[in-house]
Amino acid sequence: MKIAVLGTGNVGDTIGYKLVELGHEVMMGSRTLNNEKALSFVAKCNEKASNGTFADAASFGEIIINCTKGEVSIDALKLAGNALNGKILIDIANPLDFSNGMPPSLIPALSNTNSLGEEIQKTFPNAKVVKTLNTMWCGLMVNPILIGNGEHVNYISGNDADAKNKVISLLNEFGWKNEFILDLGDLTAARATEAVLPIWLRVYGATKNGAFNFKIIN
């Protein structure tokens, strides 16, 4: 499948490598064509990887994955603009606010009664936004088996059932078993999954180990 990875940070890199490893064609999108991190990503991959602007990548991908920092996601996605129309847009970013020191809080306008996922959907009503994978370290996103036999939770939410099903198939390729993918319903659930970050950050601070996730015990 042709997949766009928007963002050149650790998350974009990790997702991108995994997708290439799985045999997908990946275009990494960034603000500028000569982004060093994107070029470095392409150089380390086989011929299935390429890079381009956000607009190039969004045009290329059947699925688009937002791996940009939450605070700049809307602006970055605006550079892709109409290329998002009709596409599945997987949002794995979080609206972290670093302006109040560490650990970060959430951007007030994008939390509690709103979320980054919903704001992206409102800004790009013709994209099919699916929120998932945003509640853990990126190493686990693409390799859940790394801990606890892969038996820990990954939430998914979105307004389009078919889009969610296609994303679930991709999650399965990453190693997520269906019984550990919890569908929370429509995209308002992104308010809750993005609000996992505060406790995630505190647990990380207390344990000094980011390779953890939550399992639902019942």
Place this chain on the structure above:
Amino acid sequence: MKIAVLGTGNVGDTIGYKLVELGHEVMMGSRTLNNEKALSFVAKCNEKASNGTFADAASFGEIIINCTKGEVSIDALKLAGNALNGKILIDIANPLDFSNGMPPSLIPALSNTNSLGEEIQKTFPNAKVVKTLNTMWCGLMVNPILIGNGEHVNYISGNDADAKNKVISLLNEFGWKNEFILDLGDLTAARATEAVLPIWLRVYGATKNGAFNFKIIN
């Protein structure tokens, strides 16, 4: 030990019964002396249980447990006033905001860069506020063994190490093993544990089962 349970709802009832069962002397506090739920609680318990006003109960207890609804906690605690001074105040309430429909969001002024726990500490600087147990259904608070062999997480935070240790002893009496009590540090961590509620409520909404908790897998 003499323990005050402030609040006559399900949480106060559940905590109160367990404390009496464990052999503690419990005074349930409410706004008025003739509160029907408090009288009903006392009637169902042995002679170790009594009831009184918030001030009566706070004066009585060596440890005070805030089981009032988060939206009224500060006002309720003000009725106890100076009786809180020097006491350990266990805060298990959450600042839920029902004004935007269901599921509730968090009260904006008591979330993200603030918390109910911190607001209580600021309002009553001579109390030793310890935040714990607020991230789960009350049935699990006092009976963690009900699910997963008791192997799921209960967070604790507070500014007074000695107070936290005393609360941990009480948690041990409830059945919490130390390895599943995670100390997140000072009371600013209440911002994170109170922010567990949004995801708790969504998981509950998706699974229709409140008898669950999160386990940290690493």
